[in-house]
Amino acid sequence: MNFMNVKMNLSALTSEQLLSETKIVVNEERRITATLIEHLTEINQRLLFLKLGYSSLFEFVTKELGLSEGATQRRIQCMRLMQDLPETRQAYEEGSLSLSNAAKLQSHFQAIKKSGQTRTIEEKKEIAKNAENKSQSECDQMLTRLAPELPKPEKTRILSSTVRELKFNISEELFKKIERLKELLGHSHPSATLAELMELLVSSHLTKLEKAKGLQPKMVQKCDENNQKSTANSQKCYATTQKSADLTQKSTDQNSGEMGENPKTPQVKAEKGRKTDKSNLVHTAAKTLPVGVGVRLSAGIRVSLPAGVRVALPNAIKRQVWSKADGRCEYVCEGRRCSSRYQLEIDHVHLLALGGSNDLSNLKLKCRSHNALSAIHALGAAKMSSFRK
Ligand SMILES: [Zn+2]
Incomplete structure (x- = not known):
């Protein structure tokens, strides 16, 4: 069937032919979507999106490929379901399992895992089988019956250019705290709505966090003006491709603090026993560590940090x-800078494990995924894999 000619030939078709052709197009659409998901799987395994300066596969698909957020979310969830349960691909291609229901299944399995429960592969297969030939609503009902205690997924909806609708569940305990807060704010903020309370609390917390991180309040609100497409340039980044697992789902270090200290690397284990005490880091000009690097903090105070050793950065x-x-x-690939402001960590450009310094000039802010990618480039995927388990 020549799809280029479909538009001009449609009016010449009988209704029977039109319906038949439409069914062919629907099947073709499913086949193409399955092929797209296959391509995304390979891109994900190669970590291509990270190398191109995107912090996640989701960001890559929405910004580089131009798919909508909803379409991207469904395809990525479907991709993960097919990786876990390969037989669901056939069910999708045959039309018995819809893309939406496949995404719902994957979200359900993720929520189950997050809640601390487990589902065996056999149980998952059975649930996936039961989701076939169901409408979205029927699938929702089935999943709710299976785990009624799971919280409903949080939702955000754009109502206008300045207003969004948020939907999420809260505990009875939190609700009581909110009521108590309203009482205590009765004089300064009489009859405050939930939205007004949230504005008050979020603004107050943001100001505190921005100040602690040395940011100006306006910075968080800045648009990602440099986040332009650069497909042509990005092609040059393919050269150093290495296959690896999906970093976006694996944390290299759960202990990174609010200020984003670097995750542990092999060097950390080696150096753990002689981690420098923070109290030893402040010295006058007359007292500096032999291998140290001088970093001026303010008038009269100099901190000397040893190179090649993980220390608690002041x-x-x-x-x-x-x-x-x-x-x-700060990850940059051929002019494209990663736009992520999420889970930022301080990265040593020249790795501590390879003698890198703790000097400011050797420190960069990276999202967790790009920080891990830098470590893979420097140490190799095999060496880093044990730290991502
Ligand atoms: Zn990044």
């Missing part, structure tokens, strides 16, 4: 790193 240095980076991941 907050003043962390604030300088955050401020220098404008509170945004």
